[in-house]
Amino acid sequence: MVGRFDERFLEEIKSRLRPSDVIGRTVKLRKQGREYVGLSPFNKEKTPSFYVNDEKGQFFDFSSGKTGDLITFLQETERLSFAEAVERLAAEAGVPLPAVDPRGAEQEKKRQGLADWLELAAQWFEAELRRPPGREARAYLERRGLPEGEWGRFRLGFSPSGRTALKDYLVTKGARPAELVEAGLLIAPEDGGAPYDRFRDRIIFPILDARGRVVSFGGRAMDPQARAKYLNGPETPVFHKGHQLYGLSEARKILAAAKADEDPPLVVVEGYMDVIACHRAGVAAVAAMGTALGEDQMEVLWRHHPEPTLCFDGDRAGRQAASRAIDRALPLLKAGRSFRFAIVEGGKDPDDVLREQGAAALKAQLSKTTPFAEALFVRERDEAEPLDTPERKTALKVRLRKLAASIPDADLAGAYKEDLLARYEALWPTREPVYTVGAAAREMSRAGWDKRRRAAPSGAIAETKQATERLRAAPRALSAALAIAAVKDPAVLDDSIELVGSRGFGDEKLDRLAHELVRLRYETDHLEMEALQRRLLASGFTPEDLARVEREAARAGVAAPFLKESGERARELWRQAFDLLMQLESLERAVESAARDLSRDQDASTLISLKAERDHLRRLINSDWAHGGEDARPVLPH
CATH class of the missing domain: 1.10.860 (DNAb Helicase; Chain A)
Incomplete structure (x- = not known):
């Protein structure tokens, strides 16, 4: 589907569909003037704040701040990708999908071929887990509290220790080694030797895309002396680490199964077993794969939930991961999309809590969250130098202003500035000064300050406005x-x-x-x-x-x-x-x-x-x- 949908094609679809008809199938709408109004599909509310305008081809949801066209609506409400939403609407509008250009068709055929080998590999890994070579892997999973009845749900597998066991199997099925290298299943030595299996003597976690198709694998080493405890597949034509989230397809099912009056969380955790633990407890969860949470992954999260919960470990590495997420997310925040933060108690991770305390305890701990603004302020307050001098206090204030200003949305930036500065002022409650001078001296002092106060802001504001106008008039x-x-x-x-x-x-x-x-x-x-x-x-x-x-x-x-x-x-x-x-x-x-x-x-x-x-x-x-x-x-x- 890559590159098929130009603006003219999209406009043709939209011209044949009335937004009120399409949206009206999932949201009860009533006519109000030139628009249709109904209850928000994104938030629980009693007073309608969701509007559909057929003339503009747009919906407006004032309770969540979300707005867009029919494609956006399907992406937000049914958690479809852009291509999936376009294909759905094209079929409804009776508009044939555009032909793929020859180069794009060849690339798509190649990606499909790699996907087929990945799926066959996943099936082989699953079978190996239940065969004699997978005995220790089975025992490990049972010790981790993951019974055999759950293995199929998460498509867990095992890769034996043989150097070419998977390669030999897939070659007998018609695969060429070069294809398997490109799919990330084999490693090609730099010296030109024969390719060999990437995953050996590891428990296998298939990585699925949002639609449940295998795109790569992660493997946990059985040997405690292994150089890498966890190993992920490389970047390939079908797998981009910065775009994918482990567990997303299962998380989508959990979110979709929630009742209309529920507001289930979407939690980002650190490991494969943590994701599985959350899913077993009925909590939608995903994980980045060995990398910091990136901007593309954040966009995927917001497509599925307006305020995902980031759950990192309470140790130094976890705090650093949370800090990196804050910095990456801040310029992307908008009305109706943010993050919350949760820390599992006692230095545990979600898998520990589920195994030791049960699903109810895990849900309760994940429900104790901190808003983004509070997490940002606490980081700046606690991770810098002591606030014991006027200079250091001012430095904190400067950082808070800069951080708020990094939010592109002007209204949200203003709200963050007020929130952060209010938290700052609360650190040192204002006290009435005790004067030891006479009334005349006090009045003179106040008069002098008032005079300076009136003079300074106007000049500063004028200088700033002039600079801003120059900036906007002359392109950089x-x-x-x-x-x-x-x-x-x-x-x-x-x-x-x-x-x-x-x-x-x-x-x-x-x-x-x-x-x-x-x-x-x-x-x-x-x-x-x-x-x-x-x-x-x-x-x-x-x-x-x-x-x-x-x-x-x-x-x-x-x-x-x-x-x-x-x-x-x-x-x-x-x-x-x-x-x-x-x-x-x-x-x-x-x-x-x-x-x-x-x-x-x-x-x-x-x-x-x-x-x-x-x-x-x-x-x-x-x-x-x-x-x-x-x-x-x-x-x-x-």
């Missing part, structure tokens, strides 16, 4: 350079695609181009520059538009070294520049916010610190780091 050359690099090599977007989708390239004049590039990148993993440019032109861009952006990019000079490099080096430099620009954008907003609040705070130190950091970052963007030298790369503030 670096922003244009980032955009042109993405047109020439769409793969630069991959590690930052969600941020580009929500924040563009740091310049509102390039937002439409950013959104189109992200859409095209989502549709296909392989799109040559010429083909991409043709798609852009077909989407309404003109050659003059792209030429204008390229001219502006040329002004970036040393700030855009990625334009002179190629391959992975260019992509790394692009990511560095994009991260710097996003940090500068957040600081610009934080400075503007601090200037507005100066009269309330009666403290210019926060504004001064933020402006100093902003100006430093402005200089960095055009400094020697951009020449690409490793030694010149800046160490950025948290």
